[in-house]
Amino acid sequence: MKARTFERHQIKILLIEDESGRASSIEPILIRYGFSSSILDDNIINFSSLIETxxxxxxxxxxxxxxxxxxLxxxxxxxxxxxxxxxxxxxEVFDIGNKHPRSLFLIEPIDExxxxxSLNLLLSRKLYGFLEVIDSKQHRIKLNFDKIxxxxxxxxxxxxxTTDKVYVRKITLKNVKNELDSSFVQINKSQIINIxxxxxxxxxxxxVILKGKKLKISKVFKANLDFTLL
Structure with missing residues (x-):
């Protein structure tokens, strides 16, 4: 397995290929559109560790x-x-891939x-107007953003x-942020609010007073609200 990262405007893409070298047709396109690349550490051989790192x-x-x-x-x-x-x-591959809510499959050959x-579609957060949470019966449900x-x-x-319920899920706040749209802003190291x-x-x-609840905005995250509410 070979891996490389590409970054542009704070968007980091992790490109992983097998030993076939098929990424040679993808990498030039990413570079042409302004992504810079870096080869990942070959010592990281655990797939989940690669993603987390x-x-x-x-x-x-x-x-x-x-x-x-x-x-995944x-x-x-x-x-x-x-x-x-x-x-x-x-x-079989389609059935497995279809279980991931934010996956997209393309069949080669593909043009730039x-x-x-496809990248723009996947990165468009507004397409995902819900957050997956776990209810009290351990059922996975989709909670609309406007309820949070x-x-x-x-x-x-x-x-x-929400206004009347609390849902607990085993996921870090850092990872939850990637599921949210621009209506959500982090105000301190442990809280994200719906503006x-x-x-x-x-x-x-x-x-900030949120539905009658007083919350503290840390200095580090103050700019988030300042910029969002301009």
Whole structure:
């Protein structure tokens, strides 16, 4: 397995291929459109560690191996957009890939316009107007963004708070951020708020009132609100 990262405007793409060298047709396109590349450490051979170490905004995988893709079906990776490029797509592969809510499959050969359109589609957060959470019966449900007031970190878990319920999910706040759109802003190291529910904002004193609840804005994240509400 070979891996390389590409970065442009804070978008980090993790490109992983097998030993076939098929990424040679993809890499020039990414570079042509302004992505810079870096070869990843060959010592990182564990797939999940690779993802966690380089924390990409999107992955391009140019091979399909069942056990590898099953790792991407873990809760912690379900928010990660994945573009899988294959030379053929069988029913078994399609069924497995279809379990990931943010995956897209392309069949070779592909041109650069198809590639870039696919990347834009996967990176368009507004296409995902919901957050997957776990209810009290351990059922996975899709919670619309407009129902969410606040998301709080609790170690490796998050608490998603609506007007009348709280949902707990085993996922870090850092990973949840990738599932949200521009209505959500992080205000401190442990809280992300939905700005549509702001009652009062006092940036001078670092305070926001959200549906009657007073929350503290840390100095590090103050610029997030300042910029978002311009």
């Amino acid at each position: 380089y924390d990409p905004n999107l992955m391009i995988i140019i091979f399909f191996e069942k056990n590898t893709f099953n790792i 079906l873990e809760d912690r990776f379900l928010n990660l957009p994945i573009l899988v490029i294959l030379n053929e797509l069988g029913q 316009h198809t590639l870039l359109s 007031l606040l998301i709080e970190a609790d170690g490796n878990y998050t608490r998603t708070i 549509d529910f702001i009652d009062k904002l006092d940036l001078a004193n670092g305070v």
